[in-house]
Amino acid sequence: MSINNEEFRPKIVAFCCNWCSYAGADLAGSSRLAYPADVKIIRVPCSCRVNPMFILRAFEKGADGVIICGCHPGDCHYSTGNYYARRRMTLLFSMLDYMGVENGRTRVEWVSAAEGVKFSQTMNEFVEKIHSLGENVRLGDLRCKN
């Protein structure tokens, strides 16, 4: 399959914790720091609320990349949530890599409420990475394809 990167519009799901990263994304917005419209944010109370099931579901439904953003280690609103997220995602991402969903398609990033610039930069980088990897075909639901 040939991928024309000019036309490729990746689907990217970003899970952002309510306290740090979602606020960081808001700050990126109010500071008018652009990133591609391919990124769609889902608000969760904490990065530890992100069930691996959600990520598998996203890839199955045709997402090309999934990023989880939470508070910096030590700054979690719920004290320890981001540590659980970090461990779970490390495990899940290595399993996904084994299944053919490359490590570049998944990412965990710590973005504080004050880091609008970092949020925008991270999303730009991530989208660029997904562009270089192309469409995700490994976990897609084959029944949906012609």
Place this chain on the structure above:
Amino acid sequence: MQRIGVFVCHCGSNIAATVDVKKVVEMVAMEPGVVHAEDYQYMCSEAGQAKIAEAVKEKNLTGIVVCSCSPRMHENTFRTAAKRAGINPYMVEIANIREHCSWIHKNVEEATEKAVILARAAIAKVNLNAPLFPGESRVTKRALVIGGGIAGIQTALDIADAGYEVDIVEKTPSIGGRMSQLDKTFPTLDCSACILTPKMVEAAAHEKITIYTYSEVEKVSGFVGDFTVDIRKKARSVDANKCTGCGVCQEKCPSKKAPSEFNRGLNTRSAIYTPFAQAIPNVPVIDRDACIKFKTGKCGVCEKVCQAGAIDYTQQDEIVTQKYGAIVVATGFDTIKLDNYDEYAYNQSKDVITSLELERIMNAAGPTKGHLERLSDGKHPHEIVFVQCVGSRCSDNRGKSYCSKICCMYTAKHAMLIRDKYPDVNVTVFYIDVRTPGKNFDEFYRRAVEEYGVNYVKGQVGKVIPQPNGKLLVQGSDLLDNKQIFKEADMVVLATAIEPEASVRQIATMLTASIDTNNFLTEAHPKLRPVESPTAGVFLSGVCQGPKDIPETVAQAGAAAVKAIGLLAKDKLTTNPCTAKADELMCNGCSTCANVCPYGAISYEEKEVNDHGIRETRRIAVVNNALCQGCGACTVTCPSGAMDLQGFSNRQIIAEVDAICR
């Protein structure tokens, strides 16, 4: 299936300029469950909310999606509007099409497409929303103020005057903070101690205020209205109840070589000491690292001379556990370390000092008894150079990117005071810009230039070179004259950048209050909620939130107090109903969830269940809604998938994922 109304906000032109709102209305109207869709200029306005109420009534809506700004901004507004219209407030979802869409995209087609997708995700979620009902929690009518500087003192006084109990925790042996180290204050040149000490005394004498000095906050648990805090009272080695504050022990103490923290290490103090004469409480502490008795076991002079018998070498640290409804952080600032700034020769010459050190030198109780003299040889200086923005407004990583705000004014103050007292001293100030916004501030600066003849040079100092004759060669640039300047100075004073007190990081972590890249505590909203932390029940006072001068600090301290009083005045708080809940039929009582719960909100009960006709008693997880904060850690860790989070359920989030990936 819900009957959903979608309301798309133009937000003036903030959204409408980049997102084709009519198109969004048209597209979402076709979504399953949507029975009503409209757009309006300002959905959050009175008229906009009326439109929601009207549609609820006419179309008998059961769910609402508002496509507008961030839920962090107006979720509450629309929930309240829904409640007034007769719908459960938790049947409202916000699609953030401003911060996450219109403000960051330029292409109308792309932005509109994204707005539709975000709206679809919110619609998909609302379809699975269920009415939720907040519970109630109690409020402990007592406040904790962390930090005993002017910010903490003012906050405590204001809260106490409103009739609530307040505890101040200060880590040094006395309250007073940075302000007590200052000699004079701008722009009125009042003596700092003269205006501060009455407040210190008032706080100490106030029946509602308890002061814990030489103490630190060790542990914080709980949540808004019901925090439990462990305070470590470090061993003073002096019984505060017996000590009369006569000061004989400090006089007789043979160990007098410890650097004085209060005088910024410019002179020494005894091992048993009070930081300064007006210290509150006037009870000394023994610095166990400097005390001969603690180091070698031999000495005990202070014990012998103390007529009150107050010295107690066996005293141990004590942990006080107390409950609070509100916590105010007022941890203040310190000047940055100058290790990255070799060019100013701060570590090479004693005559290169920071402004805070000059403050101590100018003070009558300071290391030179208020005489302006060079610390290297005690000689009177004739030429003094002030360097502005040392570490402030720094474009590289050596210093701070921000403006420290107070330096322009205190440098004008220092220059003026020196010229006033010693007209023979020439004063030169190197500056990038002079920033003097504030009442009577620019007039003050102009007086320094016009009346006191202070020489202001626009340009930065490149290097300070100590000379063999003891003088300091200052190499700087004069940008207005476009030339290099070489000036021989007797003293160089560095307007060193300020940064939050180092301990604030630890405190922020304990309070789960967010902090920015410069370690300043983040406010809940930079403009509309400047004294509240995003963490409910935690308030910010003084420089811990951002650089500010004394009047601003006092004003913010009052504002933080009012917010805390507003909280303490309530008898009950409504709790977040988005809590975890276990499915009784799926739970197998394995205890995995309780292990990850940071609040201890999960316990297990033997419960009778009816599993498809089979009645049996099983061990089942039960969530205490008053304790659960709704993080969701348990929901993911549950091996059987029994645990779910109300308001952010598995099905709801998956519906959002599906809508986005459709």
